[in-house]
Amino acid sequence: MNERPDREAARRRIMFVAGEDFYFLTYTLLVLLRDLGAASPERAFFDSRKLAYLADFLGSDTDLKLAITEAPLSEAARSRLALLYDRAVARRIAVERLVEAIEKRQLIHVAHSSRNADHVHLGHHVEVKRLLESPRYHPETARLRTLRQTVPQLRTMKLGTLKEKLFSTRGVRTWGD
Amino acid sequence: MGRLAIRTVEYFGDLYSFMSPPLPDGLVIIEGGNGTGKTTFADLIFFGLGGTVRQFSKKGMAQHKEIRADSNNGVRLTITIDDKLYTITRRFDDAGDALVASHATEQVEVLPIVRRDGRRVLSDWLLEALGIHVVTLFAGTYGGKLNFADVMRLIYHDQDPDPSRVFKRNDHDNFVSDSKDFRRAIFEILIGRASEDYYDVLGELKLAQVALAERHAALNAYRSAVSRTMRATAKGDDVNAEFLKQELSEREKQLERLEQTRRQLRQTTPNAPAGEASLLEHRRALSSAGRRVADTEQKANAVRTEKIRLRSLEDQLIDEVERIQKIIHAHETLALFSPDTCPCCLRKVDRAKNNCICGQAIDEGAYQRFFYSSEEYVGILKSKQKNVETVRAALAGCDEELVALENSLTKHRADVHAARRDMSRWAGAADGTYTTELERVDDELVQVRVSLERLSERLELELERDKLELQANEARLNVDRLQQRARTLEGAAQEDRDSKVRQFDQLYTSLMRSTLRDVRLARLNSDYEPILNDAEYREASSTVTRRLMYYVTLLQMSLADPTMPFPRFLLVDTPETAGIDVDNLSRAIGKIPEVIGNAAMPAQVILTTGDGKYPEHLRPLRKVILTDSDRLLNARAIL
Secondary structure, three states: OOHHHHHHHHHHHHHOOHHHOHHHHHHHHHHHHHHOOOOOHHHOEEOOOHHHHHHHHHHOHHHHHHHHOOOOOOHHHHHHHHHHHHHHHHOHHHHHHHHHHHHHOOOEEEEEOOOOOEEEEEOOOHHHHHHHHOHHHHHHHHHHHHHHHHOOOOOOOOHHHHHHHHOHHHOOOOOOO | OOOEEEEEEEEEOOOOOEEOOOOOOEEEEEEEOOOOOHHHHHHHHHHHOOOOOHHHOOOOOOOOHHHHHOOOOEEEEEEEEOOEEEEEEEEOOOOOEEEEEEOOOOOEEEEEOOOOOOOOOHHHHHHHHOOOOOOEEEEOOEEEEOOHHHHHHHOEEOOOOOOOOOOOOOOOOOOOOOOHHHHHHHHHHHHOHHHHHHHHHHHHHHHHHHHHHHHHHHHHHHHHHHHHHHHHHHOOOOOOHHHHHHHHHHHHHHHHHHHHHHHHHHHHOOOHHHHHHHHHHHHHHHHHHHHHHHHHHHHHHHHHHHHHHHHHHHHHHHHHHHHHHHHHHHHHHHOOOOOOEOOOOOOEOOOOOOEOOOOOEOOHHHOOOOOOOHHHHHHHHHHHHHHHHHHHHHHHHHHHHHHHHHHHHHHHHHHHHHHHHHHHHHHHHHOOOOOOHHHHHHHHHHHHHHHHHHHHHHHHHHHHHHHHHHHHHHHHHHHHHHHHHHHHHHHHHHHHHHHHHHHHHHHHHHHHHOOOOOOOOEEEOOOOOEEEHHHOOOOHHHHHHHHHHHHHHHHHHHHHOOOOOOOOEEEEEOHHHHOOOHHHHHHHHHHHHHHHHOOOOOOEEEEEEOOOOOOHHHHHHEEEEEOOOOOOOOOOOOO
């Protein structure tokens, strides 16, 4: 009788994927907005869908190397980059829901300028400020700085261009538009 | 030669569609005002035949608005080649391939547009069906196969902003494939069988010359490798295979004699086998120690590979642990989601105990939650941290195993060293004065065997070199043969070309004189560009007539000569746009049905033109009329 809760807890532990967690996407988006200076409507981040494609690179040094190296990718590296692309496509819906949810909680502000793309900037939220003050997220900041050297204009870049720069030019066929 | 005709043109897509009426032989007029889709009609045909149309491409500034906005769209052409019916379908979203269906055989082929990996492409299919050889053309070191789009440069009279150029612009900005040599070759291939054969042989000759250069390079590389080996083994003695075989045979005889002597000696020398047994023992010891070294090195490499894999796993797990710590921190700071958050809209749901999110009664323990609580996150973190520890323990195990293997390796290497030393000692002892005649014979036997082995190796190398020499010679003979054939064909092609050019000049002059009142003489220069009145005539308004009549002359020639490769088809797009005099244009267009009507063979010319910009008596030849309210991709205007 007592086995079921334990089994259920173990199952949920196994089902956990850090790269798909809403909090992972939340803190990555907040760091991204803060570091790109997207704190007002004039300097808003164009098209929140880009988060789905950036999250893995901001979350891991190993994955970031695949996006910034100038050397031709090995077969294994290209296959890893293709996997990251598939994961990014899979998390697009989660990003869409997340943006809507944290907008309602006023963590961010969203303006819808065109049919697909939105403009997002940080709200003045005490908890967000507190969260971002934590040195825990310094690695994300450092990775973003590195990524911006290879892919500048991340804030205003169109989604298609971002995908091309991160994946297509590195031999990964993009899909899912 | 083959004849091409377009029978229907269909555009399909989610937003727009167009279906032409059946298009007959003879002159077919597509009439319409500016911006109604005349050029799109002509471009759809060109695209369907494998051409590149910049406006249809996903990239570039001047994109075709309707076609790029449409989805699931493409072109379907029904064509006849020598009265055999085919359907070619090419899509815009996947423009890299075309589907060709034969109505007679019901065979369907998917053919790529771009030539890659030697695969047969749509252009090859079209040229083969039309009986035009897919020749390889060369300009300098660049070589490329003839494409149907190249041939279309004298068939598709497009709307060129600069009609003083006779040839349609190249599909791709490639200065080589747009060179004078390429343009001359295209003209010559279209006018004559003899020229086509000549270019065929020229292509073959160029490839044969490349093959000869490769064979020479391979042979030289081999020669130098062999001479290095010879220096190392036989002191640079360069001997051919026949002499080596002779030497080998002499050594074999010598070996046979020595073995016979040895057999006789063994019967009289009692101590001989002891030395042999000792040598065998040393060899066994050396071989066994060597095997142990190899095995241990293999094991050590396997452990190192495992270590690399574990190290990467450790990095991944550490990344994940750090990410979970950040997730926990974000959860504690922001508290955005709880186990009762709706998985669809991420809002908090007030769920009654023992009820599902939708209100259904369930056992509370079976309620499926989509978000994690703080305790669960901590549980996950602990489990991942434990995984890190496990991987680290495995890494430590690998390190221990590696140390043990390194120790064994040192020991096995020492064994090899000792076995070698024993062998040398044994050999040193054997190298002394010959205690018995048997030892001397044995020594000589070893030398002869070694020498035999080296001779066999050299013979093998020499035979391989002979093979390469033979191949290089064959390649040289092939080049000579093709050069001879090219010389023979060049004469015939030149003669054929001269006669065709004379014929062209005659017909072109006649067409130009009856179209432009002040033209007296029209002829081709050495690059097959037209010259009017010996270059004195440069009237700007005549450029379209000059170009259009050039195409019509080619058509006229093909109608008189069934062996000419020109496919008796012309596609002319809105010729009036270059500021031409309207009367001149009307006269020029009027020449087309005359040329076709006077011929014994059928032909098709598709002409798109502005409202009434053609002789009145040709009105019945209109098959599609486009207007502002009935445009090509808005409505289907069928007469």
